[in-house]
Amino acid sequence: SEEQLAHAQRLDALGQLTGGIAHDFNNLLTVISGNLQLLEADAAEDPATRETLESASRAVERGAALTRKLLAFSRRQHLLPRAVRTVQLLADLSDMLSRTLGERISVTVECASDVPAVYADPGELEAALLNLALNARDAMPRGGRLAIKAREHQVVNTDDDARLAPGAYVMFAVADTGVGMRPEVLARVLEPFFTTKGPGKGSGLGLSMVYGFVKQSGGHLSIDSQEGHGTRVKLYLPAAASFGEESPAPLSRKGHETV
Numbered sequence: 102s103e104e105q106l107a108h109a110q111r112l113d114a115l116g117q118l119t120g121g122i123a124h125d126f127n128n129l130l131t132v133i134s135g136n137l138q139l140l141e142a143d144a145a146e147d148p149a150t151r152e153t154l155e156s157a158s159r160a161v162e163r164g165a166a167l168t169r170k171l172l173a174f175s176r177r178q179h180l181l182p183r184a185v186r187t188v189q190l191l192a193d194l195s196d197m198l199s200r201t202l203g204e205r206i207s208v209t210v211e212c213a214s215d216v217p218a219v220y221a222d223p224g225e226l227e228a229a230l231l232n233l234a235l236n237a238r239d240a241m242p243r244g245g246r247l248a249i250k251a252r253e254h255q256v257v258n259t260d261d262d263a264r265l266a267p268g269a270y271v272m273f274a275v276a277d278t279g280v281g282m283r284p285e286v287l288a289r290v291l292e293p294f295f296t297t298k299g300p301g302k303g304s305g306l307g308l309s310m311v312y313g314f315v316k317q318s319g320g321h322l323s324i325d326s327q328e329g330h331g332t333r334v335k336l337y338l339p340a341a342a343s344f345g346e347e348s349p350a351p352l353s354r355k356g357h358e359t360v
């Protein structure tokens with residue numbers, strides 16, 4: 102819709118602005134960090150000075166982590182995409198989540214064995230799904246269900262979904278039975294620094310990073326949420342043509358179906 106387009110354009114403009122600042126800021130942090138390292142080497146014999154310099158270095162590292170998140174939102178992240186096995190990725194994620202989310206949240210993962218590999222940076226993809234899962238956990242303080250699904254999604258022509266170029270995608274859906282969002286909140290969640298979690302709790306950069314990552318990867322993200330009922334975030338990422346350089350298994354095309 103026109104409103105969605107205006108929203109996307111506003112996020113683009115915000116991305117360009119923050120990306121420029123983050124990039125220059127990161128260069129300054131590199132200079133500071135290099136100088137601190139030189140001083141640390143000089144102060145090797147002086148524990149008090151060394152401690153002061155290490156504390157400064159940790160602050161620089163926190164600043165660098167923040168600029169990395171903003172660069173991810175701005176689609177200026179250094180990504181190394183490759184074919185990632187979807188089934189394996191979700192199995193690993195499910196193990197990690199059932200260990201970390203606690204007993205009150207049940208985790209289910211659904212992924213047919215023939216879902217194609219996804220073409221994306223593996224570390225960033227895992228971080229994105231983890232981000233969504235942790236948001237889901239925060240939305241279910243009294244427990245609930247987290248359901249993660251993956252399936253193939255074909256876009257035949259741009260009319261199917263104006264936000265995705267024609268081709269094969271893997272759709273990841275992360276759904277929770279949590280508090281959901283009011284429409285005014287939903288309208289702003291992709292903005293960097295937008296958070297409802299209160300000071301010291303949320304950075305407001307999680308969904309911004311995820312959004313930037315999927316857009317930079319040639320995909321798309323959509324969110325459905327109902328206050329009091331729950332939230333479903335869908336990520337669409339390009340399917341890989343093969344599972345890897347070694348075994349170029351052709352991707353099975355399912356004709357003109359769309360999901």
Ligand code: ADP
Binds near residue numbers: 280281282302
């Ligand atoms: P943060 O988690 O640091 O607040 P995010 O960008 O990940 O930053 O999320 C922004 C806001 O979106 C959250 O503060 C919350 O209000 C809302 N939100 C995100 N995910 C969910 C969810 N699964 N259920 C309900 N609200 C959510």
